[in-house]
Amino acid sequence: MPQPIDFYFDFASPYGYLASRKIDGIAARYDREVTWRPFLLGIVFKIVGTGPMFDYPLKSDYFLRDLPRSARRLGIPATLPPGSPHNTIPAARAFYWLKDQDPAMAKAFAQRVYNRFFEDGADVSSPEATAEIAAEIGADGDQVLAALQDQKVKDRLRDEVDAAIENSVFGSPYFIVDGEPFWGSDRLDQVEDWLKTGGW
């Protein structure tokens, strides 16, 4: 049985969103599963010494142009939510809480969060918005709100972020295919080639 592909992403990462719309389809063509692994880019930025792309002069203007252009080329709708950066702790905590009960539900939740953020351009970073999205895919919204404050759930996410850093994940999206790391939605074609050929 081949290993699943690790797909690391931050819920506020627009290029992570683009990748989220493609990675399962690519993996399926090579009979692979994808393990979705939300993490917190803000914590990684502190370690690496970088920051959100929208914080940099010149670069930020470029991203505002590159993102919709790359999205159109991939045939994916893309709208940026207002403001930045967005707090993605609630969504990431809810994801792992859901995952420990039902991995398929967690993935459906993640897809819905991403689509609300970047297809609809809605700011869904609050605990309430997170709970609402979880409720839309069948979870109990009140339980989600309670879980977000639960120390065990907080620790669960912290462990996942620590593990991401252990695995040298420094950006979003970030893929690991059979031990080989790929950073960025613009590496999806390399990810696919790697799956096809086993490496080059």
Add this chain to the structure above:
Amino acid sequence: MPQPIDFYFDFASPYGYLASRKIDGIAARYDREVTWRPFLLGIVFKIVGTGPMFDYPLKSDYFLRDLPRSARRLGIPATLPPGSPHNTIPAARAFYWLKDQDPAMAKAFAQRVYNRFFEDGADVSSPEATAEIAAEIGADGDQVLAALQDQKVKDRLRDEVDAAIENSVFGSPYFIVDGEPFWGSDRLDQVEDWLKTGGW
């Protein structure tokens, strides 16, 4: 007559080197010329607030893996010169000094500098190494060494760097195709599609 493609790069940029081996061929398929525009990434970094990729933990390890992997995929030999960052002021000054006499010679010089840096993995950042490479393509090495200290030549490069920043160039390689900016050797396929389709 369609506009030339602007190709901005720093001589110490390995991804700029990868792009340098591809951009003229891509442009030629669409009857386009390429204007090579070396600039100084170090000055841009100060404005943008970023730094050389090898300065960042985690990221630097990734680049050491991604660069040869991307090079192999493009069928381009790639070896990193020892040390970093490299001073690319001599090569950039010599380029514009040569260009004002003979643009074709300047491009041949730039290709040779890049190939010495990243095909051979040699540190050719010194004025002497720069003059030697210029001599290999038919320039007078002593004249090159003198030009590198000439205030007019220094100002010429400064003006080019200022113009690059005016055009929002913040990384290497960076392309402008009919006003449309593309950053990174991983945007070469988008550059080609843009030339083919006129945009999307």
